[in-house]
Structure formats: structure tokens, C-alpha cells
Amino acid sequence: MIPFDLAEPKSLSEAIKLLDPDDATVRPIAGGTALMLMMKAGVFRPQKLVSLRKIESKYSGIVASHDGLRIGAMTTLGVIERSAEVRKHAPVITRTMITLSNVRVRNVATVGGALAHGDPHMDLPPVLMALGATITIVGPKGERSLALEDLFSGYYETTLEKNELIAEVHVPSQGPKKAAYMKVTTGSADDWPALGVAVVMEADGKAIKSARVVVSAATTKATRMKSAEAALAGKTVDDKVLAQAGDAAAEDAEILADVRGSVPYKRELIRVYVRRAVRAAIDGQGAH
Amino acid sequence: MIAARTINFTLNGAPVTADVKPHHNVVELLQAQFGLTGARETCGQGLCGCCTVIVNGLAVSGCLYLASFIDGAEVVTVESLDAGGKLSPVQEAFIETSAFQCGFCTPGFVLMVTQLLDEHPDPSDDQIKHYLTGNLCRCATYPEVMQAVKLAAKKRKGA
Ligand SMILES: Cc1cc2nc3c(=O)[nH]c(=O)nc-3n(C[C@H](O)[C@H](O)[C@H](O)COP(=O)(O)OP(=O)(O)OC[C@H]3O[C@@H](n4cnc5c(N)ncnc54)[C@H](O)[C@@H]3O)c2cc1C
Ligand code: FES
Ligand code: FES
Numbered sequence: 477m478i479p480f481d482l483a484e485p486k487s488l489s490e491a492i493k494l495l496d497p498d499d500a501t502v503r504p505i506a507g508g509t510a511l512m513l514m515m516k517a518g519v520f521r522p523q524k525l526v527s528l529r530k531i532e533s534k535y536s537g538i539v540a541s542h543d544g545l546r547i548g549a550m551t552t553l554g555v556i557e558r559s560a561e562v563r564k565h566a567p568v569i570t571r572t573m574i575t576l577s578n579v580r581v582r583n584v585a586t587v588g589g590a591l592a593h594g595d596p597h598m599d600l601p602p603v604l605m606a607l608g609a610t611i612t613i614v615g616p617k618g619e620r621s622l623a624l625e626d627l628f629s630g631y632y633e634t635t636l637e638k639n640e641l642i643a644e645v646h647v648p649s650q651g652p653k654k655a656a657y658m659k660v661t662t663g664s665a666d667d668w669p670a671l672g673v674a675v676v677m678e679a680d681g682k683a684i685k686s687a688r689v690v691v692s693a694a695t696t697k698a699t700r701m702k703s704a705e706a707a708l709a710g711k712t713v714d715d716k717v718l719a720q721a722g723d724a725a726a727e728d729a730e731i732l733a734d735v736r737g738s739v740p741y742k743r744e745l746i747r748v749y750v751r752r753a754v755r756a757a758i759d760g761q762g763a764h
Numbered sequence: 765m766i767a768a769r770t771i772n773f774t775l776n777g778a779p780v781t782a783d784v785k786p787h788h789n790v791v792e793l794l795q796a797q798f799g800l801t802g803a804r805e806t807c808g809q810g811l812c813g814c815c816t817v818i819v820n821g822l823a824v825s826g827c828l829y830l831a832s833f834i835d836g837a838e839v840v841t842v843e844s845l846d847a848g849g850k851l852s853p854v855q856e857a858f859i860e861t862s863a864f865q866c867g868f869c870t871p872g873f874v875l876m877v878t879q880l881l882d883e884h885p886d887p888s889d890d891q892i893k894h895y896l897t898g899n900l901c902r903c904a905t906y907p908e909v910m911q912a913v914k915l916a917a918k919k920r921k922g923a
Pocket of ligand 3 (some may be wrong): 863864865866867868869870900901902903904905
């Protein structure tokens with residue numbers, strides 16, 4: 477890697493001051509797993525990295541309350557995976573972790589990095605979006621709250637300013653809602669996904685009241701499939717309803733071709749896997 | 765020129781000091797300044813496990829870990845396993861089941877299996893496979909590694 481400077485501020489506010497709204501070569505670093513890959517490949521050449529690893533410890537922990545979880549941005553995926561509170565409030569997250577990368581990456585990668593990177597192939601963004609998560613963003617002018625679905629603006633693009641940081645993620649309790657995440661890999665079993673589908677529904681048996689359906693990896697960014705959600709809301713699940721939801725998502729998705737599949741292939745994957753994910757959620761099978 | 769900084773950490777139980785630059789990773793540090801070659805950079809992308817080291821009790825990929833970040837940490841490498849002159853149960857099990865051919869991936873596997881057995885003393889096949897998804901063996905000794913894990917689990921219980 478090419479040389480760069482490294483700052484290690486002791487607080488979030490100090491870190492924000494060290495960032496430059498106009499300079500993309502100054503960037504925060506958390507676990508570094510995503511940034512190191514980009515730096516090694518030479519696609520990112522920083523002047524200076526601002527490490528968040530020494531900021532206040534409250535940003536690397538999980539607090540549960542009656543209505544959900546508050547997860548500090550610096551919390552590692554491994555801590556989230558092993559958290560009894562996460563398993564209780566949002567078991568779909570715990571299940572998602574098993575096939576997310578590997579033990580060593582999860583021990584280092586943070587949830588803040590997984591969201592701020594804007595990488596459409598990551599597994600947590602669709603799951604957290606389907607759960608209705610919001611994030612707290614802190615910048616020079618103070619704090620703001622944002623629905624996670626409004627964070628992603630394009631392929632590796634977010635609505636964060638260069639001197640704003642994600643401080644926390646708020647995840648509403650899953651409660652009686654039914655949820656599933658399906659990760660479709662077309663290379664090795666534990667490869668990055670060719671498609672991710674997350675579904676969270678309020679349902680009474682097979683009668684769906686409301687649904688959130690999020691598709692990722694095949695698309696330019698994790699995206700709510702509102703037409704599929706509409707096809708499910710108020711319906712009782714049967715083959716016809718499932719097919720309508722799958723078709724609606726397949727029609728609407730903005731799909732990107734890459735080494736993991738062509739546009740028509742991924743469109744077909746979406747059609748099939750939206751169906752399967754809804755059925756898995758209704759049957760209480762969760763994720764694979 | 766970006767200046768080097770001095771970091772202090774514990775390496776296999778002994779307090780040490782090193783001079784690192786911000787762009788150095790842990791593998792570079794261990795090889796260049798401590799002559800430890802058990803962790804080697806291979807894929808360089810977090811996928812293969814050849815660079816495994818333990819930082820504060822957790823396995824990490826040394827190839828994706830900035831050396832500066834181990835300031836103040838406890839670092840354990842594969843070289844610590846036979847420190848008392850005796851192979852660890854996991855090392856013995858790898859030899860007895862021939863769970864390697866060329867041996868290039870072995871230090872990483874041995875460390876990861878040690879961690880696996882600390883967390884799951886009696887792992888199921890599924891647990892073993894999930895835990896070791898990030899370790900690749902070009903010689904494809906995976907079936908023998910499965911046997912080695914089971915033998916090591918037995919040895920550790922007996923010990
Ligand atoms: C081998 C390998 C396999 C992987 N497989 C998968 C997979 O199957 N599924 C999956 O979902 N992911 C996978 N990942 C990606 C992994 O989840 C991400 O690399 C990780 O989540 C990024 O977190 P980090 O803390 O390391 O981020 P960093 O690399 O430190 O940062 C990533 C980006 O986020 C920014 N950033 C970090 N924290 C903040 C913050 N608090 N506020 C604002 N900006 C911030 C940084 O500036 C940078 O742009 C894999 C990674 C590797 C190396
Ligand atoms: S060299 Fe680090 S995981 Fe392969
Ligand atoms: S024994 Fe040769 S790479 Fe594993």
C-alpha cells in the first residue's frame with residue numbers, strides 16, 4: 477500500500493473536526509477491512525485516514541430497550557453475532573451473520589463500516605432496512621437521524637457528507653414480525669452474494685398485514701421493492717400472491733451485471749427468491 | 765515522508781516495542797521486525813487465513829490489519845503454540861491425521877482450529893465448516909482437517 481498519514485482521535489467530535497468536507501483523500505477508518513482492500517488494489521489512495529478505534533467506548537456496544545436495539549457504529553459484526561440481546565430482539569440478524577464473510581473479518585469489521593461503504597453486495601444493509609432501522613449521523617452542525625433506506629444513493633454512494641459520521645444504528649424489535657434473509661451465491665458457498673433478499677412482515681398466520689421487501693447485490697444499491705410490498709399487503713399467501721410479489725420485484729429492480737451473473741439471470745433469481753424468502757418468513761424458517 | 769511511530773504491545777506473552785508506519789500491516793511487522801514467518805500474506809484479501817494472528821483473544825487476518833492498531837494489544841502467533849518445547853494438541857492432531865500436504869496453509873489452520881475449539885470444545889461438522897470457511901488449502905486437505913479437528917477435540921478433553 478502507498479504511504480498515508482493516520483490520526484487517532486479520542487472522541488467522535490474530534491474525529492469530525494479532522495475530516496474535510498471537500499477532500500475525499502481524507503477518510504474515516506473503522507475496522508479497515510473494506511478500505512484495506514481498496515487501498516491494496518490501488519483504487520483508493522488516501523492522504524490521511526482518521527481512525528475511529530479510539531473514540532468513546534459507548535460507540536462500540538449494544539444497548540437493548542423495550543422497543544429495540546441501539547448499536548454503536550464501532551460495534552464489530554462478531555460482537556453482534558454473539559450478542560444475546562440481538563438474538564432476542566432481531567434473530568434474523570444473528571442468522572445472517574453465519575454466512576457473512578468469515579470469523580476473522582467479522583471480528584474486525586464494524587456495522588458503521590458495513591453501512592457507510594455503500595457496497596450493494598453487503599448482507600446487513602438489506603436486513604437492517606427491512607427491519608426499519610434508522611441511523612444517527614453526527615457532523616459539524618450536530619446530529620441528525622435518517623431512515624437507513626435514505627442512506628444509500630447509488631453504487632458505493634451514500635448521502636453522508638465527507639465530514640459526517642455514523643454514530644449509531646437503531647433497530648426496532650422484530651417482535652412477532654416474521655423475517656427472513658436469503659443470500660444467493662453463484663460462486664463458492666460463502667462468496668459475496670449475487671443476490672440478497674430480506675423480508676420482514678406483519679402477518680397473522682398466512683394473512684399478511686404489511687411487508688417490507690429489500691433486494692440487494694443484484695441491484696446498484698439495497699432497494700425496497702415497493703411494488704412487491706404492495707402485492708403482499710392485505711393478502712393471504714398462496715402461490716398466486718407469491719408469484720405476483722416475485723414478478724413485481726423482478727420488473728422493478730435496477731439490476732447490474734457482474735461476474736456473479738447477467739441481468740436476465742439475476743432478474744430470474746429475484747423472481748424466484750422473493751417468492752422463497754416470503755415463504756420462508758411465513759414458515760418461520762428465517763434465513764440460509 | 766510520513767514518520768514512523770513507536771508502538772508497544774505484548775507478543776506471545778512478552779512486552780515488545782516496534783516502529784511502524786501507518787501503511788504497514790501486521791504481517792509485515794511480524795516478519796520484518798520479529799522474524800516471525802508463521803503468518804504469511806497470501807491472498808492479501810481476508811479470504812485464505814494464511815495470515816491468521818490472534819489479537820486480544822480474537823482471530824484476525826494480519827493482511828487486513830494495520831500494524832498501528834495493535835498498539836497496546838495482546839498479540840499471539842502460531843509460534844507460541846509449542847513454546848514449552850511440546851506441540852499443542854491441535855498440532856499433534858494435524859500430524860497424526862496428515863492434515864496437510866505442502867503445509868503452506870497449516871499455521872493459519874492450526875491457529876483457527878485452536879480458536880474454534882476454545883469456543884466450541886465439541887464442534888459439529890457444521891460448526892467446523894462455518895468456522896473454517898475463511899481458510900483455504902490449495903492441496904485440498906479439507907477432509908483430513910475435519911478429522912484433525914475431531915482428534916484435537918478429543919486430545920484436549922483428555923489433557
Ligand atoms: C474477505 C472478505 C469477505 C467479505 N464478505 C462479505 C460478505 O459476504 N457479506 C458482507 O456483507 N460483507 C462482506 N465483507 C465486507 C465487510 O462486511 C466490510 O468490509 C466491513 O463491514 C466494513 O467494515 P469496516 O469497519 O472494516 O470498514 P472500513 O474498511 O474501516 O470502512 C469502510 C467504509 O466506511 C467508512 N466508515 C467506516 N466507519 C464509518 C462511520 N462510523 N461513519 C462514517 N463512515 C464510516 C470508511 O471511511 C470507508 O469508506 C467481506 C470483507 C472481506 C475482507
Ligand atoms: S493473506 Fe490474509 S487472509 Fe489471505
Ligand atoms: S497443505 Fe498445501 S495449501 Fe494446504
